[in-house]
Structures are given as structure tokens and as C-alpha cells.
Amino acid sequence: MEKGNRNFSDRRFYPVFFMIIISIFFIGLLATFYYFTYEKIENYRITNKKRDILDLFSIPISDLNSDFDDYIKEKRVNDQVYYIATRDSVILGYCYEINGEGLWGTIKALLVFDPEFKSLQGLEILEQNETPGLGGRITEKWFKDQFKDRDLVKNNKIISLQLVPEGEDNTGNKINQITGATSSSRAVVRLIDKEFAKIVQQRDLNYD
Amino acid sequence: MIKKEIFVTSAITENSVWKQILGICSALAVTNLMLNSLVMGLGVIFTLALSGFTISLLRKFIPKRIRMMIQTLIIASYVIIVDIFLKAYFPEISKALGPYVGLIITNCIIMGRAEAFAGKNDPLDSMIDGIGAGVGYTMVLLLISFFRELFGFGTLFGFQVLGEWWPKWSIMVMAPSAFFMLALLIWVIEGPLAKKRVN
Numbered sequence: 001m002e003k004g005n006r007n008f009s010d011r012r013f014y015p016v017f018f019m020i021i022i023s024i025f026f027i028g029l030l031a032t033f034y035y036f037t038y039e040k041i042e043n044y045r046i047t048n049k050k051r052d053i054l055d056l057f058s059i060p061i062s063d064l065n066s067d068f069d070d071y072i073k074e075k076r077v078n079d080q081v082y083y084i085a086t087r088d089s090v091i092l093g094y095c096y097e098i099n100g101e102g103l104w105g106t107i108k109a110l111l112v113f114d115p116e117f118k119s120l121q122g123l124e125i126l127e128q129n130e131t132p133g134l135g136g137r138i139t140e141k142w143f144k145d146q147f148k149d150r151d152l153v154k155n156n157k158i159i160s161l162q163l164v165p166e167g168e169d170n171t172g173n174k175i176n177q178i179t180g181a182t183s184s185s186r187a188v189v190r191l192i193d194k195e196f197a198k199i200v201q202q203r204d205l206n207y208d
Numbered sequence: 209m210i211k212k213e214i215f216v217t218s219a220i221t222e223n224s225v226w227k228q229i230l231g232i233c234s235a236l237a238v239t240n241l242m243l244n245s246l247v248m249g250l251g252v253i254f255t256l257a258l259s260g261f262t263i264s265l266l267r268k269f270i271p272k273r274i275r276m277m278i279q280t281l282i283i284a285s286y287v288i289i290v291d292i293f294l295k296a297y298f299p300e301i302s303k304a305l306g307p308y309v310g311l312i313i314t315n316c317i318i319m320g321r322a323e324a325f326a327g328k329n330d331p332l333d334s335m336i337d338g339i340g341a342g343v344g345y346t347m348v349l350l351l352i353s354f355f356r357e358l359f360g361f362g363t364l365f366g367f368q369v370l371g372e373w374w375p376k377w378s379i380m381v382m383a384p385s386a387f388f389m390l391a392l393l394i395w396v397i398e399g400p401l402a403k404k405r406v407n
Binding site: 009014015018019022023026029030033034037040041044048104105127128129131132133134136139166179180 | 237238239240241244266269270271273274277278281282285288289292293295296297299303305307308378381382383
């Protein structure tokens, strides 16, 4: 018996056979683990997104799902998903789900604009792969709060947001960048600029 | 070797970070916040313990020529489990750590322990060795992050410790301070030992 085993493990195809068996085992283990947690991960993602959208429109939440259905309507133009928030048939604003390049990977975010598409009302980061503790700080409240009530159009001209060092005056179109994470801060601002330009074109808004 | 000795050796006497200078990439990257360091440490402990156990269990069957491929596959599988687990049960921390959980795969300590210990010892001993190495790594991470977060943000585990009067030292949040802190740590721990050895 022992001799047979030794012979088998000495055969040329044994490493390939072993690799296949162990790969199947671990892929199976991962697939099973993922299967049992997938629903939880997906539920968290959807719930979180709904809460973020309602928060961005400053809609108080009593029951997340019914509040979302009452106030928010999902729309899709080509690949672009956006949400319209209404209260008593009055449009509160538009929320766009966007994604673009960060320093290390894709940044997914929500942007809220006023009904006239003249100002940015808020930003929420859904997913990011920036450096933890540095670029990853784009998810911190103080950074995101800077994107509330920011004019993007003045005198019919599009104005870009500008980064300034942390601690400096951040009024007007100035945004405090994150110390040690200039590239990630720049990526967020660039993402907003790019997305707004796209929306302006899509909606035929006559800005200079 | 008795179990306690295995643990103490891999956690302290032969600490992977300050003694062997392994795993410093992630040690430098996540140590500006204590919470990130703790979660990273726990992820590494889990991966080290289970990969050590599994590799040791299979050591007599793993073909020598492809042992590193097998080790990487086993380590990667446990890291993905950590990643999925965090996404499902600690989504906020998973969000904060971003790509670093996945990068546990590249942590040299795990491969190092697989090669140096798990491939030659019993499964239980290998598991204890893995836990020891992981605890040693986590200790270093927490120690460095304690000073970086305190001086850089004025907080510990996110709780404000130093008041508004504290001029936050931006350098402590940035990458260079991790190098200074690690060098200081090695100097403080290894300096006296090196002197002893010379004498």
C-alpha cells in the first residue's frame, strides 16, 4: 500500500493531478463561503445605497424601503443610472451614480445636483480602492461635506472645483485636499468635473 | 518544542517584523490608524494560523517542485475568505481597508512561515507558530499606529484623545513617518540586545 502511494507520487503527472485536486477543493470552499454570504453583502450594498441617496437629499428616514419608493425614482439613459427625488410633485434634485479612475482603482460615487443643474448638492463615495488611511480618507465626512452646496455654474459659465491644502480657506470653489493624498483628492474632483461636463452635454444645457 | 515556546519564539524572540524585517510593506501602509492596524493584524493572524495548519497537514503529499504554487493557492483562499467575511459582517472596515485585505496574500511573513515552519512540523504546532507570528506582527502594527494616530490625528481608535489645542503633526499621517517609527522601534528593541551580543 505504502509502496503504491510512493510510486503514484513519483509519477510525472502527479504534480498536475495534485494541483487540480487542491484547486477544485479550495475553489469549492470559496464558492460555498461566497454563496452563504452573497445575499448579506448584496443586501448591505443596496440598503447602503438607498440610505446614502436619501441622506444626500436630506430626506428624513423612518422606513428605508418605503421612504425610498415614495421619494426616489430610478431612471436609466444608455448605461447611465440616475435618480430623481420628488416631494409633492416638486423635483428636489438629481442623483447620479458615477465611477472613474482613482489612484489605485475605480472610485464609485453618488453625486447630487440641484434641479437646475447649477450646483452640486452632495457627494457620497460608494466604493474605492485608495490607500487606507491616506487616499481612503475620501470617505471621511469632513471631506465629503465640502461638496455640499457648491456652485458649478456662475454667470452661465462652468466653474471647476479647485484643491487647496488642508486647513486653508475652502469657500467658493475651493476644496481642502487630504494631506498626503493629493492624487486621490484630485481624482474625486476630476471625476466630478468630467461627470458634470457629460451631464451638461446629455441634457443640452447651454453653459459656456 | 513545547507549544508555549513555539508561540513565544515566533511572536517575540524571532518576531517577523523587528527581527526578520518581513511584512513591513503592509506594516508601513496601514499604521496611521489603530483600527485599520487591528483588523489587518486579525486578518493576518487568521490567514497565518489556517494556512500553516493546512500546509502542514498536506506537507507529505505536496510535490516539492510546485510547493510554492500550492502554498500561494492556500494562502490566497484564506485571504479571500477574510475579505468576504469583512464585506459581509464588517462592511465599514472592509471599505476603509480597501485593497489591503487582498494584499495580505503578498505578506512575506505568511509565505515565510509556510516555508520555514509549516512545511516541516505538525499541524497543531504550525497553527500555534502562525498565531504567534501573527500576534507579533499585530503588536508591532498597534505600537506604531498608536503613536502615528495619536500625534497625527490626536485620536486613538477614532476617539479624540488630544484636544483642539494639539497641532496635528501631518508628517505622522504620511508614509515617511512609518519608516521613522519602524526604525525607532527596531532601534529601541534591538539596540540593547545588539550591545549585549557584542559584550
